[in-house]
Amino acid sequence: xxxxxxxxxxxxxxxxxxxxxxxxxxxxxxxxxxxxxxxxxxxxxxxxxxxxxxxxxxxxxxxxxxxxxxxxxxxxxxxxxxxxxxxxxxxxxxxxxxxxxxxxxxxxxxxxxxx
Amino acid sequence: xxxxxxxxxxxxxxxxxxxxxxxxxxxxxxxxxxxxxxxxxxxxxxxxxxxxxxxxxxxxxxxxxxxxxxxxxxxxxxxxxxxxxxxxxxxxxxxxxxxxxxxxxxxxxxxxxxxxxxxxxxxxxxxxxxxxxxxxxxxxxxxxxxxxxxxxxxxxxxxxxxxxxxxxxxxxxxxxxxxxxxxxxxxxxxxxxxxxxxxxxxxxxxxxxxxxxxxxxxxxxxxxxxxxxxxxxxxxxxxxxxxxxxxxxxxxxxxxxxxxxxxxxxxxxxxxxxxxxxxxxxxxxxxxxxxxxxxxxxxxxxxxxxxxxxxxxxxxxxxxxxxxxxxxxxxxxxxxxxxxxxx
Numbered sequence: 001x002x003x004x005x006x007x008x009x010x011x012x013x014x015x016x017x018x019x020x021x022x023x024x025x026x027x028x029x030x031x032x033x034x035x036x037x038x039x040x041x042x043x044x045x046x047x048x049x050x051x052x053x054x055x056x057x058x059x060x061x062x063x064x065x066x067x068x069x070x071x072x073x074x075x076x077x078x079x080x081x082x083x084x085x086x087x088x089x090x091x092x093x094x095x096x097x098x099x100x101x102x103x104x105x106x107x108x109x110x111x112x113x114x115x
Numbered sequence: 116x117x118x119x120x121x122x123x124x125x126x127x128x129x130x131x132x133x134x135x136x137x138x139x140x141x142x143x144x145x146x147x148x149x150x151x152x153x154x155x156x157x158x159x160x161x162x163x164x165x166x167x168x169x170x171x172x173x174x175x176x177x178x179x180x181x182x183x184x185x186x187x188x189x190x191x192x193x194x195x196x197x198x199x200x201x202x203x204x205x206x207x208x209x210x211x212x213x214x215x216x217x218x219x220x221x222x223x224x225x226x227x228x229x230x231x232x233x234x235x236x237x238x239x240x241x242x243x244x245x246x247x248x249x250x251x252x253x254x255x256x257x258x259x260x261x262x263x264x265x266x267x268x269x270x271x272x273x274x275x276x277x278x279x280x281x282x283x284x285x286x287x288x289x290x291x292x293x294x295x296x297x298x299x300x301x302x303x304x305x306x307x308x309x310x311x312x313x314x315x316x317x318x319x320x321x322x323x324x325x326x327x328x329x330x331x332x333x334x335x336x337x338x339x340x341x342x343x344x345x346x347x348x349x350x351x352x353x354x355x356x357x358x359x360x361x362x363x364x365x366x367x368x369x370x371x372x373x374x375x376x377x378x379x380x381x382x383x384x385x386x387x388x389x390x391x392x393x394x395x396x397x398x399x400x401x402x403x404x405x406x407x408x409x410x411x412x413x414x415x416x417x418x419x420x421x422x423x424x425x426x427x428x429x430x431x432x433x434x435x436x437x438x439x440x441x442x443x444x445x446x447x448x449x450x451x452x453x454x455x456x457x458x
Contacts (some may be wrong), residue, residue: 006220006221012288013219013220013222013286013288015220015221015222018124019204020126021129022131023200023204025128025133026199026200026204027196027200029132029203030196031196033199035352036249037177037180037350038176038178040179040183040351041179041349044184048183050178050183050248050346051249051340052249053340055194060185069196069384071258072255072257072422072423073260073263073425074262074423077424078430102132103327105177106325
């Protein structure tokens with residue numbers, strides 16, 4: 001089998017090997033462009049301190065932004081939905097089993113209805 | 116496939132990448148200059164000269180490239196290289212200058228959609244590798260932004276492919292197919308309205324893809340001091356600047372290829388050596404108009420949205436718009452709703 005023949009699903013197609021070649025060449029071009037620039041800086045000076053708008057930080061832990069904030073945009077935009085979902089999480093196993101049964105009934109109704 | 120054919124493809128890919136890199140960087144910076152000039156005039160300012168982005172690049176390349184003390188140096192330095200390389204590689208799969216894509220038989224629109232993610236992802240990685248709280252917040256916002264605009268973008272692309280699949284049997288995602296068969300001619304009046312909606316969606320996804328107003332919350336200079344780029348300087352910042360310029364050309368060329376693939380030489384019946392010249396000039400005009408409507412006008416007219424407003428805008432109104440577009444095009448394919456345009 002020739003590895004240069006594109007993978008074709010009938011609808012979509014691509015040639016991974018050509019992409020890798022193209023990407024490596026693009027990386028080399030960018031590396032050459034980067035080489036045109038200046039690479040030096042003054043190590044271990046105030047220059048390398050993170051920019052904090054002049055705020056004083058006593059220890060590095062204060063610089064940490066929690067991963068839990070990643071989806072803030074989503075949870076804030078859809079807080080009505082998330083608040084409803086949260087209130088459904090009672091922590092009671094019987095409630096979860098009931099939800100499971102209800103969803104299975106809906107699922108079978110949809111599947112049987114379609115069939 | 117014979118060895119000669121294989122070597123031909125590889126050689127074509129190598130030369131194409133070099134050519135496209137020069138083209139993408141030059142045209143990207145030129146359009147950046149035009150965009151800044153136009154925006155300045157819309158705001159009753161003189162603005163910088165059109166060649167200013169070229170001087171900005173020179174300035175960035177002669178400045179120091181600082182690596183902050185809390186950064187992960189190899190990731191911090193690698194991210195801008197990946198961003199620019201991926202942007203250049205994507206251009207190879209798109210029709211540029213009124214011609215078929217250089218790698219038209221080697222990848223389709225689905226591949227382009229995935230490649231478009233890489234520069235944004237590289238910016239996210241660079242932001243997280245900066246070791247700065249501003250950059251981390253910017254990187255988190257960029258991730259949320261990516262998840263927001265992908266949904267309406269995917270619906271738009273799938274709808275176009277679905278319509279082409281109905282009209283032409285093979286490879287509906289092929290950009291060569293899309294480029295040679297304008298979508299407008301495949302539908303009636305109802306479908307035309309659907310495609311207008313999809314065009315609007317794609318025009319509004321563009322500022323999100325390239326983090327421009329009103330969807331530039333990941334950078335937000337006045338709020339998080341440049342966000343994921345806050346710690347970048349010198350040649351690293353210069354590479355991100357170039358990646359942004361090339362990605363603008365990528366998004367502009369994508370919209371031109373899908374919705375405005377017409378060549379002036381065909382319309383006016385121009386042949387011979389003048390045909391490609393006329394087509395290249397016409398492509399640049401189309402690209403300028405797309406960038407004007409999708410980037411310049413939008414960023415002058417609308418203030419920056421908060422990240423939750425961005426999520427809402429992409430997930431509710433724009434997703435609904437793309438779904439309505441999909442439904443209209445589906446209805447158009449039935450004999451009940453199909454009213455021919457007589458094209």
